[in-house]
Amino acid sequence: MLLNTDEDLQVTRTPIDNSIYVERVLANSQNISQTLKLAKSAQLKWKKTTLNQRKKMCLAMVNAFIENSDEIALQLSYMMGRPIKYALSEVSGMAQRARHMINIAKDSLKTIKISSNKNITSYIKREPLGIVFVIAPWNYPYLTAINSIIPAIMAGNTVILKHSSQTPLCAEQFEKAFEQANFPKGVFQYLHLSHGNTEVIIKQNKVDYVSFTGSVAGGKAIENACNGHFMGLGLELGGKDPAYVCDDAHLKHAVETCIDGAFFNSGQSCCGIERIYVAEQIFDEFVEQATELVKQYKLGSPLDVDTTLGPMVNSKPADFIREQIHHAVIAGAKTHINPENFPLDKEGSAYLAPQILTHVDHTMDIMTKESFGPVVGIMKVRSDKQAIELMNDSEFGLTASVFTKDTDRAITIGEQLETGTFFMNRCDYLDPSLAWTGVKNSGRGCTLSTLGYGVLTRPKSFYLKTKI
Template sequence: MWVGVERRGMHRIDPATGDALEPVAEHDAEDVDAALDEATAAFESWSDTRLEERRRLLTEAADVLRDRTEEFARLMTREMGKPIEGARAEVEKSAWGLDHYAEHAPEYLADEHIGTEAGTKSFVSYEPLGPVLAVMPWNYPFWQVFRFAAPNLVAGNVGLLKHASNVPECALAIESVFEEAGFPEGVFRTLVVGSERAEEVIRDDRVRAVTLTGSEPAGRAVGGAAGEELKPSVLELGGSDPFVVLDDADLAAAASVGASARTLNSGQSCIAAKRFVVHTDVYDEFLERFVAEMESLVVGDPTDEGTDVGPQAREDLMAEVHEQVTASVEAGATVETGGEPLDRDGFFYPPTVLTDVPRDAPLGCEEVFGPAAAVFEVESEAAAVELANDSDLGLGASVWTEDLERGERVARRIESGGVFVNELTKSDPRLPFGGIKDSGYGRELARQGIRAFLNEKTVWVQDTDDQP
């Protein structure tokens, strides 16, 4: 149990109205120390718990999520402005992630037998490390956490969550899911602390590994601290994903999916399509269709069922998007639609499309965390690949063509952690997820994700009867 009494509160603003939400008490140093002790003690028994029991509890947690879907969806909408339909889908996806690892853990964690010499049994055993700290962002406040928690808990690690400061109620609600499902005390614990406290937790000897989803500066800080302590880390640091439309693409589908890919979660997604790279032969038609699709989206109250695009999660985030748009226009870009914050309460920015964007302008070379798209015209497939790769970031990409062999060929040439042909970039518990270059390192999800924080132990068993 937490022991702190006098604590400062985390102050939050409803992004749809600009009104203050009630503060949530922050845990103090004594609380954090108690949580780390509890996690260490819990690991001793949890790591020895039968896999079947860990799988059963994961399934119970998935049931809790589904039973409380509406409650959790409305909590996300209130804290960070996610449109309610997307919030419900996020809870369901989190439950799917739990179910996936409950089902596939025996396969993912099975010993890997390797033939070596006669009379020997040699294999790799996958064994948990201990308490793992997750430093998580606000944009997908449930899914980001459960895609960390599901593989790690079923593998025998225990979880510590340091969530973003504007979603503390989501963080505490996630802890309550595991409590209600029957997980032993200390197996998953939320630390309601500010970012300034994260480094000391990373460096604490009781923490054995760390994962972060966040900005590049945060990744460098977290990765540096973990590296100095010789602790493994996984970093997912965002992207400036290209959406490549080739001359033989289905333009109606590309424009429709492209608008969704750019404005998913109100544009606040690291794997959102951000740079639209379009072959000159179809550029004019695609641009016309794409602008029409963006303008058809409903911007409004995130609690309304018909809303497509809600507010930006914080006022400073909306201001940053507008600064990037303004700077790009000053550098020579043309506004096709949008381009100004909406004149209403809350932090609303409209779906925005810019053309003639210089490559070194903000919309050409930075991650834009809001519903603003840059559209580029290229003369060839080779030029499309070159522009797609002209970024320090490499998280995801999307390629559109009716020739599937061509799509696969282009996909292999794009420098990113994942490429989707005729589909928007997405995370899926069945597939590994992560980036390259300044988008980070390591993988989450699938078999690769569950093994990120396991000891790959080599075991050699020699039959002495076969020794000379």
């Protein structure tokens, strides 16, 4: 990709030591115009290819991608701080999710037959939208992007990817894999963009669908840019995902699952557990086991194979959480982890000790405002009814989890929760066969599953009167 060197420079600093890791020149108006023009012309040809051709090429892209797994994993550790021992899981997870979406394309895009008799034939076809603009985040840079990239291309669209300024190499790794799979030029492209030029692309009304994953503020900016253009829009935004541990839960499993859901990826997960409600009968034992488990985390450089908790993406969100914890303690919360046992944790550093808080309530930001880091509040509840009320007391609704041995009880609770995905005895997980969606300030639209294909295509109805 040719970019003019007199344009603005995008600098990516690694959270390992805040040194410069990547520098890229941002796209200018000429680059943007050329990219949009190529995407348009490529789509007119790509939509005429057969589904089998697209499947073969997309599978080849996935194979090319995973052949570069070690380099991709190392780049992830440098760009966003994930421990190297876990970084490869995103590569394999991306491949698994992509293959699932490729394999369900035939059924997801099949023609719907309405009627057929000697006089009338009617059916509904799915047609591609055109150009899909994917705006991806840094925290799971491959898993989030692939949710839209693969179904968009399998449906006959072309894709332009704008990745986070923290993870620019992810866009380049995608392009490398598409090139190795011999995709026609223009079917997949990326642009390194400023926020301003990202909005400019949308406002030009030359893309047909925008898929955005990011903050609520970012979602509002994208929605404003789309205003008046009638294009499709999918938003995956913030979360404050709750877990409820019932009195009959398998306690060891609940502790291990909730704590992993809260602290994996340094708590920087879209559907990470940010608040836990525990039945009063088992509350003390749950907190004791959870605390002992968290004390075992090793905070350190993501390049160290023994590290289980890497730095946050930079010092700003780490200091934000330090402030959240400070205000909660002033309001009466109790901390259970001594930060001094994690010597890398210093104010102004991206390295942040994990923390468990009790004696918390919903007057505290730590239980209501998104943290997106390695901290979780645990609150005692008296009943399922109280747990449901507290879980629903949020501006967000991405996922919610319940831990119980009683399936009927779980379903009864789940049906009352305001959430996009409900889990029983699990959390922080995406099943690509299910629709990934949120309610309230967690977003709109959906990705994954057969429904994910629906938003990336338009229905076209045929009514054929064959005899007059």
